[in-house]
Amino acid sequence: MTASPFSSAQAARQRLGDRLREIREDAGLSGRALAAAAGWHGGSKISKIEHAVRPPSPDDIRLWCQVCGVGSERAEELIAALRAAESMWLDWRRAEQTGLLPLNVQVRSIFESTRLLRAYSSKVVPGLLQSSAYTRAVLSAIRDSRKVPVDDVDAVLIEREARKAVLREGDHRFVFVVEESVLRYRIGASDVMAAQLRHLLEVSALPSVSLGVIPQDADRSLQHPAESFVMFDNTRVNVELVSGYLTVTEPAEVGMYMRVFSHLVALAVHGRRARALLDAALRAFG
Structure with missing residues (x-):
């Protein structure tokens, strides 16, 4: 997504990143600890998702919630928020x-x-x-x-x-x-x-x-x-x-x-x- 960082699309992505960060912090996990438990190399992926540099996939969200001890219902809510954010910006090739x-x-x-x-x-x-x-x-x-x-x-x-x-x-x-x-x-x-x-x-x-x-x-x-x-x-x-x-x-x-x-x-x-x-x-x- 290449929209301005002040756009609605980017703001929605950042809200999703903030919610995922809160889940990680409530679970008492550092970024590196979450990445290790999820089988992701290092902590850079966690940081990029939380700072809305890159969007998570639905599978990323499900695994994130599983590692943090959050139920599947919350994960599906976050996936719905992800899809709503993605719908705000459509590159022509995808659309x-x-x-x-x-x-x-x-x-x-x-x-x-x-x-x-x-x-x-x-x-x-x-x-x-x-x-x-x-x-x-x-x-x-x-x-x-x-x-x-x-x-x-x-x-x-x-x-x-x-x-x-x-x-x-x-x-x-x-x-x-x-x-x-x-x-x-x-x-x-x-x-x-x-x-x-x-x-x-x-x-x-x-x-x-x-x-x-x-x-x-x-x-x-x-x-x-x-x-x-x-x-x-x-x-x-x-x-x-x-x-x-x-x-x-x-x-x-x-x-x-x-x-x-x-x-x-x-x-x-x-x-x-x-x-x-x-x-x-x-x-x-x-």
Whole structure:
């Protein structure tokens, strides 16, 4: 796991390490004594697990608890905590080893249960606002560049189209902010981009949707462009990084993203001025 040490994922790993250390100390064992009883060479493995440098395996946790005289029920609780921590960070290779569809299916319920969704993108049009052809171009590029072993782009397109129903159904609100450059980055052919921009003009008029565009000449002194992220109510943030997919749930860290999003909204133009930027980009691909 390569996430920041201040991320929710790393914090969860550290909490697990702390709980394992407490079990060892309650048993009156040093790191070396535990390692010797478990048949592990030296004490470095113990230290790395307790300091969240490396995660334990489920078998490591079971053996740790056995040596420390802790019952199997406690071990299974810790294994559940391990799996929860691991789910906060997914490197793309692991997440996509069976194709692009599983992760897309997994997150649909989150979109459906969220009342207020806020999304910022500095790279591509946010998924809920994408046209079908644009989505195909994005997914095809991901499949090829990341060498996804299963070609399930058609199935993902069906799933993505179903997900978009939240824009028109139920009690949901959506606030999107994109950099102006997103409107001009060519994803697919020029006609794909032109259709995407026309689609943006259409969906941005929906009563549930607010679309802000940060002009290229905006003063970025106080808020630089950030990594793309999606906020689900006030409890969860999903961040797409070059190496993987991060889920943020720690309240303090979610609060950081909320503050950044507020700054980005303030930088953006909305309504008629946003549509003017869309029209200008559309003319460039006309």
